Amino acid sequence: MFYREAGQFKTDYRSDMAVFPILQDRIAIGAILALMFIVVPLVANDFWLNTIFIPTLIFSLAAIGLNILTGYCGQLSLGTGGFMGVGAYSCYKLTSIFPDVNIIIHILASGFFAAGVGVIFGIPSLRIKGFYLAVATLASQFFLEWSFGRIPWLYNYNDSGAIDGVNRSLFGIALTEPYGTPAFQYLVVLSIVVFLTWIASNLVRGRYGRAWMAVRDMDIAAELIGIKLLRTKLLAFAISSYYAGVAGAMMVFLSLGSAEVEVFDIFNASFPILFMVIIGGLGSLIGSFMGAAFITVLPILIRGAPSLFGFEIHAATGEHVQLMMVGGLIIFFLIVEPHGLARLWQIAKQKLRLWPFPY
Amino acid sequence: MSQGSTQTKAADAPGGTAPSMHRDDVPQLHTEVLLDLTNVSLSFGGVKAIRDVSFNILKGEVRAIIGPNGAGKTSMLNVINGFYHPQQGTICYKGKTRRVMRPYIAAGQGIARTFQNVALFKGMTTLDNIMVGRSLKMKRGLFWQILRLGPAEREEIEHREVVEHIIDFLEIQHIRKTPVGKLPYGLQKRVELGRALAMEPDLLLLDEPMAGMNLEEKEDMSRFILTTNDSFGTTIALIEHDMGVVMDLSDRVVVLDHGIKIADGTPDEVSSNHKVIDAYLGVA
Amino acid sequence: MELAHKIFVAPFWEMSGAPDLFLQVLWEGFVAGTLYSLIALGFVLIFKASGVFNFAQGIMVVFGALSLVGLHQLGVPAWVALALCIGIMFVLAWTVERVVLRPLVNQPDIILFMATIGLSSFLIGLGEFIFGGEPKTMITAELGLPSGAIDFAVAGGFVSLQKIDIAAAVMSAVLVTVLAVFFHKTRIGRALRAVADDHQAAMSVGITLQQIWVIVWFAAGIVALATGIMWGARSDVSFALEIVALKALPVLILGGFTSIPGAIVGGLIIGITEKLAEFYWGPLVGGSIETWIPYFIALLFLWFRPQGLFGEKIIERV
Numbered sequence: 036m037f038y039r040e041a042g043q044f045k046t047d048y049r050s051d052m053a054v055f056p057i058l059q060d061r062i063a064i065g066a067i068l069a070l071m072f073i074v075v076p077l078v079a080n081d082f083w084l085n086t087i088f089i090p091t092l093i094f095s096l097a098a099i100g101l102n103i104l105t106g107y108c109g110q111l112s113l114g115t116g117g118f119m120g121v122g123a124y125s126c127y128k129l130t131s132i133f134p135d136v137n138i139i140i141h142i143l144a145s146g147f148f149a150a151g152v153g154v155i156f157g158i159p160s161l162r163i164k165g166f167y168l169a170v171a172t173l174a175s176q177f178f179l180e181w182s183f184g185r186i187p188w189l190y191n192y193n194d195s196g197a198i199d200g201v202n203r204s205l206f207g208i209a210l211t212e213p214y215g216t217p218a219f220q221y222l223v224v225l226s227i228v229v230f231l232t233w234i235a236s237n238l239v240r241g242r243y244g245r246a247w248m249a250v251r252d253m254d255i256a257a258e259l260i261g262i263k264l265l266r267t268k269l270l271a272f273a274i275s276s277y278y279a280g281v282a283g284a285m286m287v288f289l290s291l292g293s294a295e296v297e298v299f300d301i302f303n304a305s306f307p308i309l310f311m312v313i314i315g316g317l318g319s320l321i322g323s324f325m326g327a328a329f330i331t332v333l334p335i336l337i338r339g340a341p342s343l344f345g346f347e348i349h350a351a352t353g354e355h356v357q358l359m360m361v362g363g364l365i366i367f368f369l370i371v372e373p374h375g376l377a378r379l380w381q382i383a384k385q386k387l388r389l390w391p392f393p394y
Numbered sequence: 395m396s397q398g399s400t401q402t403k404a405a406d407a408p409g410g411t412a413p414s415m416h417r418d419d420v421p422q423l424h425t426e427v428l429l430d431l432t433n434v435s436l437s438f439g440g441v442k443a444i445r446d447v448s449f450n451i452l453k454g455e456v457r458a459i460i461g462p463n464g465a466g467k468t469s470m471l472n473v474i475n476g477f478y479h480p481q482q483g484t485i486c487y488k489g490k491t492r493r494v495m496r497p498y499i500a501a502g503q504g505i506a507r508t509f510q511n512v513a514l515f516k517g518m519t520t521l522d523n524i525m526v527g528r529s530l531k532m533k534r535g536l537f538w539q540i541l542r543l544g545p546a547e548r549e550e551i552e553h554r555e556v557v558e559h560i561i562d563f564l565e566i567q568h569i570r571k572t573p574v575g576k577l578p579y580g581l582q583k584r585v586e587l588g589r590a591l592a593m594e595p596d597l598l599l600l601d602e603p604m605a606g607m608n609l610e611e612k613e614d615m616s617r618f619i620l621t622t623n624d625s626f627g628t629t630i631a632l633i634e635h636d637m638g639v640v641m642d643l644s645d646r647v648v649v650l651d652h653g654i655k656i657a658d659g660t661p662d663e664v665s666s667n668h669k670v671i672d673a674y675l676g677v678a
Numbered sequence: 679m680e681l682a683h684k685i686f687v688a689p690f691w692e693m694s695g696a697p698d699l700f701l702q703v704l705w706e707g708f709v710a711g712t713l714y715s716l717i718a719l720g721f722v723l724i725f726k727a728s729g730v731f732n733f734a735q736g737i738m739v740v741f742g743a744l745s746l747v748g749l750h751q752l753g754v755p756a757w758v759a760l761a762l763c764i765g766i767m768f769v770l771a772w773t774v775e776r777v778v779l780r781p782l783v784n785q786p787d788i789i790l791f792m793a794t795i796g797l798s799s800f801l802i803g804l805g806e807f808i809f810g811g812e813p814k815t816m817i818t819a820e821l822g823l824p825s826g827a828i829d830f831a832v833a834g835g836f837v838s839l840q841k842i843d844i845a846a847a848v849m850s851a852v853l854v855t856v857l858a859v860f861f862h863k864t865r866i867g868r869a870l871r872a873v874a875d876d877h878q879a880a881m882s883v884g885i886t887l888q889q890i891w892v893i894v895w896f897a898a899g900i901v902a903l904a905t906g907i908m909w910g911a912r913s914d915v916s917f918a919l920e921i922v923a924l925k926a927l928p929v930l931i932l933g934g935f936t937s938i939p940g941a942i943v944g945g946l947i948i949g950i951t952e953k954l955a956e957f958y959w960g961p962l963v964g965g966s967i968e969t970w971i972p973y974f975i976a977l978l979f980l981w982f983r984p985q986g987l988f989g990e991k992i993i994e995r996v
Contacts (some may be wrong), residue, residue, distance in 0.1 A: 253516075
């Protein structure tokens with residue numbers, strides 16, 4: 036009834052190319068942004084912000100990065116965690132080398148280090164494809180993990196071998212974990228994520244996005260059209276790693292407060308983020324958010340479920356059950372909707388367009 | 395952008411009178427050599443795909459390459475656009491002898507092509523597929539792409555207009571935003587032609603543009619090919635099995651068999667050549 | 679200069695200076711390589727027949743070993759437990775085909791890959807849920823596997839070979855031979871090879887695709903169980919082994935996803951170079967380089983030979 040595009044004629048190509056060509060979509064996205072920026076910080080308590088909203092947003096950003104590389108450009112990567120780590124560790128080094136520069140600039144700049152490393156480890160993609168490339172990206176993952184643990188300069192020779200939070204503020208208000216308030220951290224994370232998502236959406240709709248998709252769908256034909264494969268793939272690696280790097284830096288300084296290598300290892304970062312991309316939907320930015328929310332919330336739900344029903348289980352057993360359920364649900368989800376949450380969302384919108392007269 | 399404006403004219407042209415199907419009606423004189431292949435040989439391991447073949451393509455003509463299956467026709471196109479590297483022979487394009495060639499360089503020099511088994515980007519819409527063809531013409535760098543304001547947006551709209559003219563010309567407006575993987579074969583072939591046209595090529599290589607089409611689709615496709623050739627002066631080299639189509643469309647025909655050139659000339663000359671008849675009838 | 683000497687001269691000097699030590703390291707690498715080969719082998723079986731990149735192969739190794747030890751702890755005699763474990767591997771193969779592969783047939787490869795990561799997570803949870811999460815000791819003696827070491831005097835020193843390692847190498851050789859015979863001499867084996875080339879053709883032999891999948895997953899499961907026993911005998915049985923199982927991945931890119939000889943030779947190359955690199959070059963950069971050096975070796979190799987060890991040169995067509 037209310038979701039119709041009839042009567043909305045586009046008279047120029049500019050409006051036809053808009054991200055949300057339908058008026059109702061524009062209203063909806065405005066409402067969601069208002070909700071996220073105004074209502075959530077007012078309503079949500081610290082627990083919600085710390086365990087759900089902030090992690091979801093940070094993981095969404097990393098998932099968008101991986102989605103650019105895997106969903107748009109078709110290069111399967113298992114190395115996201117390593118690139119997040121590069122972002123986190125370079126942000127840490129930047130804060131100690133340039134203590135007077137604003138932390139936001141550090142966070143955004145640390146992505147460039149990740150991008151540089153990403154480009155180097157993207158070079159094999161010229162000659163290696165598919166799962167072979169996926170395994171090759173593990174080279175970067177393990178090498179970077181090793182570097183974070185074995186190069187003391189990276190963690191300022193701390194005895195703990197970890198990187199600690201630093202006290203930095205924005206507009207005179209303490210920001211970084213553990214000094215700032217979750218609501219403020221949330222707003223900063225949200226702003227960065229929204230800004231970078233806008234950039235990602237610009238990129239994927241433009242000539243680079245088309246070149247990526249062309250390489251993904253048929254690289255030989257893309258080359259015959261004049262697309263330089265290596266340059267296109269490396270750009271995807273660079274941008275993808277930039278996003279991962281910024282996400283990693285935010286994770287340490289705006290969410291965890293300190294981090295060891297394990298935070299960025301294959302089981303804690305690379306695989307979960309790949310799941311987010313797949314479950315959200317390959318080649319869908321909005322899906323990256325949905326996937327991140329799903330994978331972040333699922334374990335919390337599973338952990339919380341037994342006590343909801345009034346019985347307690349042993350912590351270790353709970354962890355085992357959680358592993359089983361996450362694994363099982365992922366398989367179930369892949370079977371039910373292999374194209375991800377984004378596809379479900381599209382189907383829902385199609386239905387809504389026809390509702391209440393489906394025929 | 396001179397080609398861009400002719401594109402506009404062409405978009406209007408086919409709507410009215412269908413262009414003539416017979417080349418003989420329009421006597422044309424092609425003299426300038428666009429592409430010249432001399433003694434080209436190509437082999438894969440021990441298999442010789444092309445043996446010592448020489449022929450040329452004149453600017454503005456429609457050149458057909460025919461021959462039985464396995465004659466090396468597609469390999470010939472692959473050599474021309476730099477996908478395969480011949481072991482022997484020289485290739486001279488636009489007056490320059492070519493050294494080691496990469497496909498994207500060939501594309502940059504104005505060689506576009508379509509494929510025997512449609513090589514479209516299946517996950518992308520018709521519009522995006524044809525827009526990809528404009529890749530080489532779009533110049534705005536990362537900075538503007540990130541912002542997608544001002545110059546980048548203007549460039550995007552400019553090229554969108556050119557692409558829309560191609561879409562009009564090929565009569566595929568209704569599938570503009572359909573992912574091409576979902577289109578029937580005949581339309582996919584048309585989109586693929588559109589993608590090649592978007593490159594505004596000087597030399598257009600068509601690998602069996604009418605394979606698997608019914609009569610009506612073939613007539614449409616012939617019309618598009620001829621209009622492209624007539625209105626934009628695009629030189630076309632095509633591989634085709636349908637002899638009727640070849641005779642109607644092409645100015646000159648080269649015949650390959652087992653990687654060897656067995657005949658070269660006008661459609662009439664070739665069709666009366668006894669070697670060609672033998673090759674097609676399977677006489678050794 | 680100093681550095682160049684440390685990298686290019688000193689290690690080789692060290693090798694020739696103490697040949698017994700060198701041989702010892704070589705042997706350690708060989709044994710590790712055998713185990714990598716076995717994990718890679720199970721992987722290749724599945725990839726060849728169904729095109730599935732089975733990330734869970736390493737987990738299946740641990741799961742098999744864990745079930746064996748776990749059953750024995752529950753009071754089941756060792757040999758009965760072994761038989762039961764083979765049964766468990768069959769049930770696993772059947773269930774995977776029924777629950778995971780069949781509904782996902784014709785989905786893109788990456789979806790199936792993801793499903794196997796989901797499967798690994800499920801198997802870890804299940805294994806620890808049933809048998810507990812604490813590390814366990816492999817029931818080596820109960821299965822009649824040898825222990826202790828044999829020492830050989832070499833060039834003034836001696837090389838010590840663990841008997842269990844020798845057993846592992848022998849068992850691997852036997853396993854590979856049995857598989858080779860199975861693939862080349864039996865009707866099912868031939869169908870399996872056919873299915874790798876052409877699904878339609880395989881069905882015309884009279885075996886359904888589903889049966890073939892169950893068989894290859896079962897075969898991979900048995901290989902995993904054998905690997906698990908051998909590996910478990912060298913260290914504790916726990917899912918901490920899964921990180922070591924990832925070592926089989928560079929073997930795969932080196933040897934090719936579909937080549938059984940590639941998996942074996944690749945495994946040995948990776949195992950030996952990794953141990954040599956760790957022992958002689960590792961101390962220069964602080965050690966533990968064996969976590970990533972195999973990948974670099976594989977990558978370097980792939981750069982010059984993209985088709986892998988035994989692959990044929992790929993001719994691209996359009």
